[in-house]
Amino acid sequence: MTLRTVQTANYYGIRPDDLYLFNEGTLYHSYRTFGAHRLQWDGTEGVRFAVWAPNASDVRVAGSFNHWDGSGHRMERLGESGVWALFIPGLAEGALYKYEICDADGRKRLKADPYAFFAERRPGTASIVADLSGYRWRDGAWQRRKRERLPYDNPLLIYEAHLGSWRLAGKEQFRTYGELSAELADYAADMGYTHIELLPLAEHPFDRSWGYQITGYFAATSRYGTPKELMAFVDRCHRRGLGVILDWVPGHFCKDDHGLRLFDGTPIYEGPDPRLAEKPEWGTLAFDFGRTEVMSFLISNAIFWMDLYHIDGLRVDAVASMIDLNFGKPPELAAHNAHGGTENPEALRFLRKLNEIVFHYHPHALMIAEDSSAWPAVTSPTYWGGLGFNFKWNMGWMNDMLRYMALDPDERKHHHHLITFSLLYAFSENFVLPLSHDEVVHGKRSLLHKMPGSYEEKFAQLRLFFGYWMTHPGKKLLFMGSEFGQFDEWKDTEALDWFLLDYELHAKMKLYSRKLNRLYKERPALWEKDTDPGGFEWIDAHNAGQSVISFVRRGNRHGDCVVAVCNFPVRRIGITGSAFPPPAATGSLSIATTGASAALRP
Known part of the structure; x- marks a missing residue:
């Protein structure tokens, strides 16, 4: 097989400078270059494909338009960049495709496009040609207001939601982005929240991963509709005065064959050392943060969600697992850096660069670290040696308070430090106080069920807990259902138990949460000096x-x-x-x- 290499100044709009910056790790809008883009070239309309597969011997485009036989659509290698490209004239939006990649030994594998903007609904795994341009945004007032209000000295009250189980139309019948535009946005606004935080919406093969094990980082999941319907959802939230935060997962990805794993037959996204690549606790693979092309991929993805979907911020998942080489690993996978420590210097550099670039392009974004470690200066600027986030989840407060509230009231006097210790470090970072999905699943019980006492006393304890939470320094986050006293823990395959609102105590709990939220927003003393x-x-x-x-x-x-x-x-x-x-x-x-x-x- 002859390897075809193109030396050209401009291959259907792909400039040499773009390839150089991508290889250097600084092409921060690489989604404009890679993936499937409909365009017109020399008067001919079609789709340009581009993919990074540096160790492949041949790459082809196979899809619904060629009976999944890529032999007639071989891509061309662009110099020494490791990038392959092809322009297919006449191809329309909606075409299904994958890359047919031949490794160095000639073995073929079909891979979904890492930069695809849309994908088949599971169990299908093909990428779909999609045009994300043309949506008419109507959130100008929100964008102006966001520029005028710093998040540090303003209320931040986040409603965390999983779109697949907030409400359902029937068994495995998801609400669409369009339906949720009215239902969820209006509900959260009426309850007094300032933001909605969504569990990951990037395409993922398994529902029960909740979106935390991803195959398509640039593809809004097709479970709930189309990309432009998601744009309309965000637009509706903004017009209702709600910001939208997206859970983002740069720490690891799933091992499904059609995804990033061994993408060109070699470990280009995960890196060659299994001690660094394997995440045995989750059965996933870590990104190789030291690889410059991976840096371009991940940082571009963060910018992408803000550029094209107007996402207001990212909650960066599992930061502790990124910066600790041995997080959740057995002894046989133990690794050390060049200085003998267990810190991951490449991950630390990536996080600092990520935040610098995000704030360069989106200075009013929220970048929130979900970090359970004691790493210092997570929310300090990078020029002061910090990681550059503007908020961090206060996991210590959460763990202490949930442990304390589960105690019998008569036992609490022996554990008084659990409610006071957090004030020793409350101003060391810009904190969010999370009561998140992780605390109401996998046998941990709901917040209401954690409370001691009789049924009526559980409600009294939860009201007390919410009152302390709302008055403690720090921004707030609450997982869906807790506001009305969901009694069972979160069932990710079923809708919340909305029928409970037919019962007096649950209806009153919702009313209490609503009034408490509004009280919080109306009293500047509860948020103006959260970091002071x-x-x-x-x-x-x-x-x-x-x-x-x-x-x-x-x-x-x-x-x-x-x-x-x-x-x-x-x-x-x-x-x-x-x-x-x-x-x-x-x-x-x-x-x-x-x-x-x-x-x-x-």
Whole structure:
């Protein structure tokens, strides 16, 4: 077989400079070059394909248009870049395709396009030619407002949702992006949230991975509709005053044969060393963060979701597993860096560069690290030696508080440190306080079910917990269903138990959550100084015997403060702007300001 190599100044719009930057790791909009792009060349309309397969002996395009026989559509290698390209005239949007890749030994494998913009609905695995241009955005007011408001000193109250189980039309009958545009966006806005965070929407083969094991990083999953229907969903959220955050998974990818694994017969995305590549805890493969082309791929993907889908931010999954070479690995896969440590210097460089580039192109984006490690300065700028995120999940607070709230109230006096320890480090990073999907699945029970006591007492405990959560320094995130007291843990193949709202305590729990959300947004003292130690002061942190704590939250204006009193054994919380309120009803939340008072009593 003769290897055909093209030396050309411009191959159907692919410039040598693009290839150079891609190989260098700095082509931050590589999705404009790679994948399947409909275009007109010399008066002929068709589709240009481009793929990186540096160690292949031959690459072809096979699809629905050639009976899945790529022999008539051989791609041409562009110099020494490792990139292959082909222009197929007359090909239309909607065509199914894969790359037929021959490795160095002549063995063929069919691979989905890493840069495909759309893909078949599972169990199909083909890529689909899709044009993402032409959607008319109507979110100008949202974009202007976002530029005017820094996230640090404004409310950030996130509703985390899994589109495949928020609501269902029937067994495995997903709501569409279009239906969710009205239902979910309107619900979250009415409840008072500021943002929706969506579990990953990049294409993935297995529903029960929840999107965390991906094959198509640039393809919005076809489970819920088309790419432009997803754009309409985001647009609707913005017009309802809601930001949209996407869970993003740069740490690892799934091993399915049609995906990135051994893409050209060699490990180009995962790297050659199995000690670094294998993620045995999840059965996946880690990206090779030291490879420059992988750097171009991943950073471009982050920019892609913000450029084309107007996504407002990314929650970067599993940062701890990226920066620790031995995270979740058995001894036989143990590895060390050149200095003998277990830190992954390539991953650290990637994360810093990722945040620098994202904020260069999208300075008002949210970049949130889901990081369970004690790595310092995660939310400090890279020029100060930090990782450059602007927020980090406070996993320590979450673990301590869930452990504390599960205790019998009579036992809490022996574990008082669990509710006070977080204030020793609350201002070391810009924190989000997460009550996420990970805490209500796999036998961990729902938030309501974690609470001790009788059925009625569980609700009182959850109201108390939510009140403390809302007044503690840090932004907020809550997983769907917890706002109305979902009793069973999250069932990822079924819809939330919305029927529970027919029962009084669950309906009142939803009302309480709604009022608490609105109270949070209306009281600047609860968010203006989330990252400033001057915004918090203990009144009494040491009343372990009675399991009572009290503290002050302060805003920017002189005299703007909220006093919180949490009475954990008797399940009461009171909040006041100037003085302590009278004894509250069990599980209630009260607030009083100068000259006025109000009470929330679900």
